[in-house]
Amino acid sequence: MAYHLYWISGSPPSWRVMLGLNLKKIRFTDTRFMTEDEEHKGEPYLALNPRGEVPTLVTPDGPIRESLAILAYLDRVKPDPPLFGRTATEAGVIWSWIMDYEHHLRPAMTVMTGITFGFREEMHEGELEASIQQGCDEMQTILRRLKLMPWLGGNQVSAADIAFYPGVQWMRRALRRLPDCPLHDVMQDPALLRWEKKIEKLPKFADTWPPHWREADAQAAE
Ligand SMILES: N[C@@H](CCC(=O)N[C@@H](CS)C(=O)NCC(=O)O)C(=O)O
Known part of the structure; x- marks a missing residue:
């Protein structure tokens, strides 16, 4: 699968990205981190997201972090339906x-x-x-x-x-x-x-x- 999402349950930015992927009908696999395990603060995740935050979307173009940046990326990959308008x-x-x-x-x-x-x-x-x-x-x-x-x-x-x-x-x-x-x-x-x-x-x-x-x-x- 071309897209893989790292997320934490209830994380608002992670939730945004899930909504965006589903709206665009882009299929993805995922890894849910449990906050208490601190997996998002260790290698190898820090290599994907140096702040150790979720979400990160691993894409064919490399890892993208920051929820709004991910939505902007998805809009370029698949313009329909548009997330940031047409005009x-x-x-x-x-x-x-x-x-x-x-x-x-x-x-x-x-x-x-x-x-x-x-x-x-x-x-x-x-x-x-x-x-x-x-x-x-x-x-x-x-x-x-x-x-x-x-x-x-x-x-x-x-x-x-x-x-x-x-x-x-x-x-x-x-x-x-x-x-x-x-x-x-x-x-x-x-x-x-x-x-x-x-x-x-x-x-x-x-x-x-x-x-x-x-x-x-x-x-x-x-
Ligand atoms: N500006 C970032 C915020 C990301 C963020 O704050 N993520 C939180 C979860 S809501 C996180 O990963 N917290 C874990 C930590 O910093 O330990 C975005 O929009 O993606």
């Missing part, structure tokens, strides 16, 4: 939404989920609340867009939707532990729910759902 305007709009997410919502979301799940400690008082407030503000901007357009980039699914979706699911996960959080209302907006349902109808979507979430939810339901 200059579409590319500009899609990138604007991606960079908005990367620079504004994702940092807030990383703090919020990090503190909620105990991956990191609160550095200063009120940091969790501040990240939630920023998350609400940024989500409002995205909701205004999703009320106007079916997809973030316009009329077609694009890299903007794929880049954003895993973050939404992480926020939903964190909210289970934050019962009184103001983000609950925002996250119930029909425009967002409609958009998520459309993503979840994309090819092989179910295969991309983090297996450790599936297992944890099945155990909790027993």
Whole structure:
């Protein structure tokens, strides 16, 4: 098989790449690293990804790292359906939404989920609340867009939707532990729910759902 993906369950950038590969109907084999085994921090993986991060996609052209770079690569390898638009305007709009997410919502979301799940400690008082407030503000901007357009980039699914979706699911996960959080209302907006349902109808979507979430939810339901 020409493509091989290294990933960790629940890793948002890994999830993006899986969504992209499936949307393009590109078949791939894969290696799932378990975080606790630290395999991604040792040789030979560091030769593929010097930062020891996932995802890395091994391709006929060599290893490609960084989720957005991998999506851009896939778009050149197989232009249909396009992930970054067909026209200059579409590319500009899609990138604007991606960079908005990367620079504004994702940092807030990383703090919020990090503190909620105990991956990191609160550095200063009120940091969790501040990240939630920023998350609400940024989500409002995205909701205004999703009320106007079916997809973030316009009329077609694009890299903007794929880049954003895993973050939404992480926020939903964190909210289970934050019962009184103001983000609950925002996250119930029909425009967002409609958009998520459309993503979840994309090819092989179910295969991309983090297996450790599936297992944890099945155990909790027993
Ligand atoms: N900017 C990178 C971020 C990659 C990243 O942060 N990966 C995390 C998982 S979400 C990772 O590999 N963490 C393992 C570690 O650094 O030990 C991308 O978009 O691919």
